[in-house]
Amino acid sequence: MTTPYNTPSSVSHEHGEIIVDGPDGVAVSLTPEAALITAGRLETEAIDALIERGRTVTTKPADG
Structure with a gap:
């Protein structure tokens, strides 16, 4: 098993496509x-x- 990356991928959209750029050129x-x-x-x-x-x-901040 490989070591998992701990850096989130960047995500953008262009021309109706969602583009995910990950580590090591993925x-x-x-x-x-x-x-x-x-x-x-x-x-x-x-x-x-x-x-x-x-x-x-925690996926959302707690309400005040």
């Missing part, structure tokens, strides 16, 4: 629909992994 171009589905899957798996590590997850 680049992916997705349709908006595919990007939304991928984002949801990433969120689900990241939350599951953090829970397994015993961390609490």
Whole structure:
């Protein structure tokens, strides 16, 4: 297994495509629909992994 990167990827959009630029020159171009589905899957798996590590997850700031 490889060592995971701890730097988030940058994301932009151009000409109707979502462009993800990651470490080591990794680049992916997705349709908006595919990007939304991928984002949801990433969120689900990241939350599951953090829970397994015993961390609490805050996705939104707590209301005052």
